[in-house]
Amino acid sequence: MIEFDGVYHKFSTKTSELQVLKNLSFYVPKSGFSAIIGPSGCGKSTVTKLVAGLIKPYNGRVLLNGEMVQTPRSNIGMAFQNPVLLEWRNILQNVMLPLEIVKNNLTDLQKKERARELLNLVGLIEYENNRPSELSGGMRQRASLCRSLIHQPEVLILDEPFGALDAFTREDLWLTMSRLRETGSFTCLIITHDIREAIFLADEVIVLSGRPATNQFSIKTEKENNDNLDQLYTPHSTKLLNILREQIKLARKNEMVER
């Protein structure tokens, strides 16, 4: 579980201070899946870095399973818009990278088995010996997802993971993502610019205001199942979509007034 409790953050540059987060609080329950949307540059990536312990909050508390996050910890998996695969390793070796960092008692064979299981799940099993540059953008992102899950993290953080993909590939990956969620048990926080992605994947959507970001709005999606894209076109989903669009508009309008 992830908890933000009155978190403030600012970046100081040589000339000025930039307040990025202001009294931000939210809560993602264990095995929950929350999406964060908000205007560009409002501080969403900053939230992911705080969860990962890559930076410390200026004020307030960031908690994982009730413990304050002070430094990076190995029970976290991360994936970004840029798949950042290592070109000198093949796909299998790329996926296994976290197991070289995180302490574990697995034998080489067990590591490979685990990686292949994941690759199979995302449909990449035939490409385990290929170099990243030989794969399409969508395939690379699938490999990157496998890498973020190989050490079976309790928390998965995705920062606009499908942002650079075309609409069809993106929808494919949404389905892959829900498959991964069924087989694993992790708490997930996804940052996205795509409202439909947020509705499809998440149990709760959190809307951040413009910078400095604070809670503006949040809504539970309350869907029955997650195994096909049709559910995006039900009246319920359309209603959610409209509500969230209004909220984003509001966030951007306030931001313009402030500047």
Add this chain to the structure above:
Amino acid sequence: MRRFLVPLIAMLIFVMLWEWLVWFNEWPNYKMASPSDLGPAFWKYRILFFSFGWDTLWRTVVGLLLSIFFGVFLGMIMGFSKIIQEGLYPLLIGFNAIPKATIVPILALIFVGQHDFNTVLIAFLISFFPIAVSVSIGLSTLEPEYRDILRALGASKFTIFWKIALPKTLPEFFGALKVAVTLAFIGTNLMEIVSPHGRGLGALFDSGKTNSDYPLMFAVLIALAILGILLYYMVVFLERTFAGWADQLSR
């Protein structure tokens, strides 16, 4: 077949033209050597060619190794720390701006008689700069996400350097190493030519000069060309072995 034949024929034509030029102008040996003089020159000094050729080769390689260690170390600390980079960069650029040919006689005087040390030192001084710059640029342009995927798991700075930063800069590193090997070779030869009573192919060249022995001088040039090619392909071989993946990327 064609790949070998065309350069071979071009080379033959070049050698024949050269031979003809010397013959046509009736240049004597103390003015200009012809290709047919080179064989006897090589044969006459064959023992010196081997032992001096070895001197030149190992001095260049040792100088290059030193500049790899020092250059990578310097590039590493500059790549990781902005402050060190800001402090060292002007110094390095200033040092690099000095034409190294002017340092050669200075070193030759300071360490007079210590031929091996002299030569290795100049080979090192002349060649570490491109390596340091390439490594520091490679490290400082590493996208933060590459660092974050390992840092988020609690990896140490050294692990990140070893697993990601270093392999990622290897292509740039080898690009710089190709420049560095050529520079180190120049450095070695300059020093060998300048140092009195030295060893190495440069010294052999110099003795050819003092005796107006053109066949010997040209024979040394050919030997140097062969050594230079050998050194260059040594680097190419290492590049293929360690950074072959980047080769596929650009194709």
